[in-house]
Amino acid sequence: MLTKSDYLRYLECPIHLWWHRHRQHEVGSHIDPQTKWIFEQGNMVEGFARSLFPDAVMVKGHTEKSEQQTKELIEDGERTIFQATVVADGLLAMADVLQQDPDTQEWNLYEVKSTTDVEDTHYRDVCFQMIVFKKAGYAMGRLHLIHVNPDYVRRGDIDPQAFLIVEDITDQVYSLEAEVLAEITAAKQVINCADMPSCDGCTCSPKDCP
Numbered sequence: 001m002l003t004k005s006d007y008l009r010y011l012e013c014p015i016h017l018w019w020h021r022h023r024q025h026e027v028g029s030h031i032d033p034q035t036k037w038i039f040e041q042g043n044m045v046e047g048f049a050r051s052l053f054p055d056a057v058m059v060k061g062h063t064e065k066s067e068q069q070t071k072e073l074i075e076d077g078e079r080t081i082f083q084a085t086v087v088a089d090g091l092l093a094m095a096d097v098l099q100q101d102p103d104t105q106e107w108n109l110y111e112v113k114s115t116t117d118v119e120d121t122h123y124r125d126v127c128f129q130m131i132v133f134k135k136a137g138y139a140m141g142r143l144h145l146i147h148v149n150p151d152y153v154r155r156g157d158i159d160p161q162a163f164l165i166v167e168d169i170t171d172q173v174y175s176l177e178a179e180v181l182a183e184i185t186a187a188k189q190v191i192n193c194a195d196m197p198s199c200d201g202c203t204c205s206p207k208d209c210p
Contacts, residue, residue: 001063002188003092007128010187011121014197021191038114045114046096048160049146053097056080063092086136090188093132096146106141107133110166116150118167127173127180143170 009017050056057078059066066085073081084098097110111126126143134140149165190197 001087001090001092002184002191004094004125004128006191007184007187008121008125010183010190011124014190015199017187017190018193018196042114045148046112048158048163049096049110049112050082051160052164052166053080053082053099056082056097059083059085063087066094086133086138088132088135091132091135091184093129095129095133101141104141106139108142108144109133109140110144110146112146114148116148118145118147118169123169123172123176124180126169127176128184130173131177131180131184142168143173145169
């Protein structure tokens with residue numbers, strides 16, 4: 001199973017992905033205080049983003065259980081779902097927010113980031129999710145990134161509507177679909193390889209390399 005996190009590790013460095021999947025027990029999983037704070041910051045921003053969707057329901061559980069719960073919620077008529085999960089073609093994706101458009105019946109996807117701008121990896125992040133949802137049979141509509149407004153000034157309680165920017169990145173994401181499909185195929189080959197891949201031609205840029 002190739003997850004979005006696996007795919008993003010592959011983009012950083014194929015060897016990083018291979019080590020994570022084959023030799024993780026040798027390097028452990030220590031989380032330093034800075035990384036822990038980044039996670040906590042992301043959780044806080046995600047909490048504010050969820051307040052923008054007051055009618056949403058949350059999927060709980062992991063992998064197969066969360067995929068089944070997602071299907072059950074949709075069958076029950078829920079149309080805005082946090083952590084909607086799909087598994088298809090050996091891929092797993094979990095959307096921060098999945099919302100069905102009542103007019104087109106297409107599913108709009110929202111990814112939440114704690115950054116103040118849109119980065120290239122964010123487009124690929126969302127593209128990976130879009131591809132997996134399409135493979136799972138979902139009719140995908142607009143694709144969005146929710147990120148922090150760099151011009152926001154807090155006065156009293158945080159106003160999520162002003163604190164966050166909801167940016168439509170549909171065109172940018174779909175323009176990358178062919179590239180991301182090729183990268184997914186290559187990442188699958190890495191995790192299925194018994195031997196560590198060669199570093200010839202690699203550009204070393206992992207955020208956290210073991």
